[in-house]
Amino acid sequence: MSLADLIGQEGHGVFRLPQYIKRIKDGGLNTNPEIKTVEERTAMALLDGDNGMGHLVMSQAAELAMEKAKTSGIAWVGARQSNHAGPASLYAMMPVEKDMIGIYVAVGSANHLPPWGGTEMLLSTNPIAVAIPARNNPPIVLDMATTVAAYGKVKTAAQRGEQMPEGWMIDRQGKPLTDPAKAADGFLLPIGGPKGYGLSLVFGILAGTLNGANFGKNVIDFNADSKSVTNTGHFVIALDINAFTDPEAFKSGVDQIWQEMKSSPTLPGITEIRVPGERLAAVRERNRLNGIPISASLRTSLSALAQQLCVESL
């Protein structure tokens, strides 16, 4: 969780601690899981997370994928009986340290997306993350929801009393919904309409159904229900660059792509082209130097939690 804060993904950081603690107290999470490999081949494995923290399960999955990829060139490790694992980029980035490319996908922990044209929320934001090392630049890291906005952004807008831009959500009549206080009356929109629906659907089947994890109607809303086993599914892929080519040559090639994107002329009003992962690297560097900023409201919430758990406050 502190790693999530370090890279500027505060919505996935210690901010979530009260929610995780509530789930543990309510018996919805196994604090002493026995994570087991239930299926295995040369280049794949399927883990059963024994209802443990998703962070534990998916760190182990990524380690196993990297281990296997060293000999097989690529490995795919899926997991079931897991839980919310924080930012998708964390697990995609693990292989990068070893000159590997990482890919991570999860079934989101609450359904906020109907199939395209529908009104029943059967799908989640199912995030996709891909991390690719460069030589002289930070790794390229894509970490995206398959919806235009992640649900966390809706909650943030509601907290701040701000309106949402058109395109984030629609109501049950198909009309734009811009008041986040009415979010429960509508649903998120997928990127590219039917395309984002398709991405959420196929990656949900790969991360959920294929692993024997929940997907579709049976997904538990982990915000509303802290007791039921979520049976969250995810998968992580590690690709050993060395199997394809010399890693240094590849990373120089990524530097060149990075440079090409940065050098593009810009549209009027745009001062700079961003490469995915650029902001993450800058925030991590700043937080490493200055420490991780914690807002007053977060400090209050954590102090209350500390008191409740009889541990020392911040």
Added chain:
Amino acid sequence: MSLADLIGQEGHGVFRLPQYIKRIKDGGLNTNPEIKTVEERTAMALLDGDNGMGHLVMSQAAELAMEKAKTSGIAWVGARQSNHAGPASLYAMMPVEKDMIGIYVAVGSANHLPPWGGTEMLLSTNPIAVAIPARNNPPIVLDMATTVAAYGKVKTAAQRGEQMPEGWMIDRQGKPLTDPAKAADGFLLPIGGPKGYGLSLVFGILAGTLNGANFGKNVIDFNADSKSVTNTGHFVIALDINAFTDPEAFKSGVDQIWQEMKSSPTLPGITEIRVPGERLAAVRERNRLNGIPISASLRTSLSALAQQLCVESL
């Protein structure tokens, strides 16, 4: 190519024949390629297509991935020195016949997409296809460009003299471009803004740079240049369902997801929810029964080509 027509992807079918023939005549394509495996591990391979037709190279790549996945559970086969290979769904669907899941990605054969906020067309529509077998329903097949509209749809609108909806393209000022006759003055928009840009970028690196194929500035526009070697890159993944679970149980699970999507209540004005792959299966069935319809203009173009090549006309 006839398979592309069979599944209703006419834009990738015999419609393309004149273009392929022109490239062969101009020496831009090797008609007698020696396709070689240049790198190999248990679960991966990298093919050099020797500048042959992409259809040949990627069929061979998919066969190899399926062969390897049988023992390793999953396999990833990349290719360089290849060419345009028609509809992405073809290669994703090959593993489905063998109770496997297929994934296919290609570097598009012409750049029409700038990085988000930029004006230099450094990226292509880089298609992503995923095919998943079901038990009693057609396979779920997602075949999508990472742009809101594929460039072919712009060309079709231009031919028909129709305007494009806002959201497909913008001009160099960032303003909506709706006249397809002015397409050369603007560029395609990615799905979900920066997200589609990110998808096109990372999958382009995986299909291009990682394989030693062209990506970014060095992509050859295969419409404008029929002489230069395109060095097209693609990759295909085969996942053996049997490594994860009983394939029949999995396919029943996919049927259930299919049913859940179809049963969702709909937005006002929408009569039916579509599952990706549904239309493809219906068109294939209809074309199998009735033959593939060929428009008068396509017949004329093919007859002219036949005369030019001294072969019998349709």
